[in-house]
Amino acid sequence: MELSSRQLALKERAAAFSNGLLRKRGAEIDQSREYPWDVVEALKAERFMGMTIPEQYGGQGGSFLDTVLVIEEMARACTVSARIVVEANMGAISTVMAYGTDAQRRRAAELVLAGDKPAICITEPDAGSDASGMKTRADKRGNRYVLNGRKHWITGAGVSRLHLIFARVFDEGGEELGIGGFLAVRGEAEGLRMSKRETTMGLCGMPEGELVFEDLEITPDMVLLPPSGFRRGFADLINAYNSQRVGAGTVAMGIAAGALEHAIGWVKTREQFGRPIGEFQGLQWMLADMQTQLTASRLMLHAAAASRGPGGSAFPDPTLAAQAKIFASEAAIKIVNDALQMFGARGYSRDFPLERMARDVRMFTIGGGTAQVLRTLVASKVLGWKLPQTRDGYVMPAPDGDRDQR
Numbered sequence: 415m416e417l418s419s420r421q422l423a424l425k426e427r428a429a430a431f432s433n434g435l436l437r438k439r440g441a442e443i444d445q446s447r448e449y450p451w452d453v454v455e456a457l458k459a460e461r462f463m464g465m466t467i468p469e470q471y472g473g474q475g476g477s478f479l480d481t482v483l484v485i486e487e488m489a490r491a492c493t494v495s496a497r498i499v500v501e502a503n504m505g506a507i508s509t510v511m512a513y514g515t516d517a518q519r520r521r522a523a524e525l526v527l528a529g530d531k532p533a534i535c536i537t538e539p540d541a542g543s544d545a546s547g548m549k550t551r552a553d554k555r556g557n558r559y560v561l562n563g564r565k566h567w568i569t570g571a572g573v574s575r576l577h578l579i580f581a582r583v584f585d586e587g588g589e590e591l592g593i594g595g596f597l598a599v600r601g602e603a604e605g606l607r608m609s610k611r612e613t614t615m616g617l618c619g620m621p622e623g624e625l626v627f628e629d630l631e632i633t634p635d636m637v638l639l640p641p642s643g644f645r646r647g648f649a650d651l652i653n654a655y656n657s658q659r660v661g662a663g664t665v666a667m668g669i670a671a672g673a674l675e676h677a678i679g680w681v682k683t684r685e686q687f688g689r690p691i692g693e694f695q696g697l698q699w700m701l702a703d704m705q706t707q708l709t710a711s712r713l714m715l716h717a718a719a720a721s722r723g724p725g726g727s728a729f730p731d732p733t734l735a736a737q738a739k740i741f742a743s744e745a746a747i748k749i750v751n752d753a754l755q756m757f758g759a760r761g762y763s764r765d766f767p768l769e770r771m772a773r774d775v776r777m778f779t780i781g782g783g784t785a786q787v788l789r790t791l792v793a794s795k796v797l798g799w800k801l802p803q804t805r806d807g808y809v810m811p812a813p814d815g816d817r818d819q820r
Contacts, residue, residue, distance in 0.1 A: 415716045421483055428487035431460055432495075440492035443619035444770050449573045450619055453495050454529045463502040464526045467511065471523035478504065478657055478719040478730060482664045486712075489668025490675065493774040494619040496668055498531050500661035501570065506532035506578040509654040510597070512728040513638055518597060525576045525599070533574035534654060535565040535625060550627060552581040552596060559583070559596065559637065561630040564609070569781075571623030572608040575600045578638070578654070579627070595638040598630060605630030616773030655783060656729040660718045662782035663739035666746035667711045669775045673753035673768060674704050680757055697756060704749045711742035733795045736788040743778035744785060750775045 417425070435456055443450050457463050462484055467473025481503040489496035501507075510522040510532075526532065541547040550563025561581055568574075577598045583591040598606055611623040639650070678701065681692030691697055718734040754761035754768040761768040779785040794800065 415479075415713065415720065417483070421480060424480060425483040425487060427460070428462070428484040429490075431456070431462075432487045432491045436488065436491035436495055439495070441767065441770060443492065443494050444616075445618075447618040449621060450494060450498075451529075453492070454498060454531075457495070457498065457502070458527070458529050462499055463529060464507070464523060466503045466508060467523045467526065468519075471511075471519055472527050473523060476503075478508075478660060479716060482660065482715055482719045485661060485664040486668040486671060489665045490672030493617055493665060493669060493771075496665045497569070497617065497620050500658070500665060501531040501533075501574075502526050504657040504661045505654050506534045506576065508657050508729065509534075509578060509595070510638065512653075513595075513650060514597075515635070517635060518638065521599075522576055522597075530575045531570045531573065532576040532578065533568050533570040534658070535568055535577050535579040536652075537567050538563070538565055548580060548582060548593070550579070550581040552583045552594065552632065554583070554585050557634050559632040561596065561598075561605070561627040561632060564624060564626045566624040567612065567622050568625050569620060569622055571625055572611065572621050577606065577625075596632045597636040597638055598632065603630060603632075614777075616770070616775075616777055653727060653729045653732075656727075656732045656735045659735045659739040659782045659788075660715060660730050662778055663711070663718075663735075663742035664715050666743040666775055666778035667708065667715060669771050670704075670708055670711070670742075670746035670749035673750040673771050673775075674701075674708060676767060677701065677704070677753035677756045691756070700752050700756070704752055707745040707749055711738075711745050714738040714741055733792060736783070736791045739778075739782060740785050740788050740792070743775075746775050746778065 435453065439450060439453060443453075454463075461474065464473040465476040465481055465484070466478065467475070469475045481499065485496050485499050488499055507522055507526050510518055514522065522532070536548065538548050538550060540549065548563075550561065550565065552559040552561045561579065563581065565579070577600065579596045579598060580593055581596065583594045585591060600606055605628045607626050607628070609624045609626045611621050614622055678692075681697055681701070682690055684691050692701075714734075715738045718730050718738040721731040721734050722728070750768065750771050754772055757766060757768055760766050763769060783791075
């Protein structure tokens with residue numbers, strides 16, 4: 415896919431940012447496990463936060479493809495920073511922009527442009543790939559809803575302010591209306607707290623935690639869809655994952671691009687048996703395969719980012735997004751592992767970046783929808799079959815992963 419001169423300039427600016435600040439900060443963030451607020455401020459200054467927000471709300475009105483170009487460059491050096499860019503342009507914020515009221519859009523835009531990384535709150539202890547199995551409930555009381563329950567593996571728990579919360583909705587008579595989405599802002603809404611933070615293998619500066627809702631009151635202005643739309647709303651709201659999956663796949667691809675870059679530099683300078691190891695055909699073929707997989711991943715992700723779903727949806731086509739994420743995430747693991755192998759024992763050392771990249775990249779066949787569940791989505795499209803229904807009759811339009819970008 416040919417990029418415009420504006421997009422090429424954007425990519426070059428993102429690369430300069432990544433090669434400057436993030437080359438050093440990537441390892442520091444991993445070691446400290448602290449959320450990089452200094453990077454957030456720098457991202458704000460460069461206008462990489464809220465790129466997809468329409469201009470009328472203070473954003474740039476950019477495309478998902480614009481965002482993908484920036485994400486790849488960030489992920490080459492720092493996975494956590496790339497994840498922040500994903501969340502500040504895709505997922506919850508794009509869902510609010512697609513379905514929210516004017517006031518909701520303005521409030522969400524204000525938060526993101528100020529540096530917030532919104533959180534999507536779906537996954538629960540007993541509701542992972544089967545997102546419709548959630549137990550968090552929203553009970554209607556007058557013109558408000560009261561939420562009770564818990565979510566876990568919420569990306570950004572404790573640092574995110576804007577939360578898009580999925581819950582089972584019940585009317586005042588106790589009849590279930592379906593699954594709906596609600597907005598809550600940490601610091602403004604009582605009844606929302608973080609109970610614990612998970613200790614993760616990688617992406618160590620991005621908190622993953624459990625959120626608890628205890629009589630969390632949702633006023634009418636924070637209901638994302640009206641009650642009459644809740645059953646259909648589950649399918650609409652979960653469309654957020656179509657853009658999120660493109661973002662997740664791009665982070666994986668960016669990590670792989672960075673790993674390949676390190677590998678190329680290494681094999682040109684590392685000598686064994688009297689010559690650079692890059693002269694050995696075995697390593698040359700590995701590099702050729704790595705570059706081929708990287709190129710294919712990039713093309714698939716760009717195509718998915720540039721697509722629109724059926725019926726003029728504001729989100730990428732779900733099948734293209736699923737295919738791109740499956741391929742890019744699995745290829746990235748292979749590319750990073752092969753790059754680490756080329757470094758030998760040094761690749762296994764924390765003094766070199768490949769060890770951190772190997773830990774970070776492993777998440778992306780799980781988060782954003784597991785590779786196995788996404789294959790079910792793609793197979794259903796290939797066969798022309800409807801996706802399986804849950805016990806409650808919900809069709810699973812875009813199955814969630816057990817540990818997702820939420």
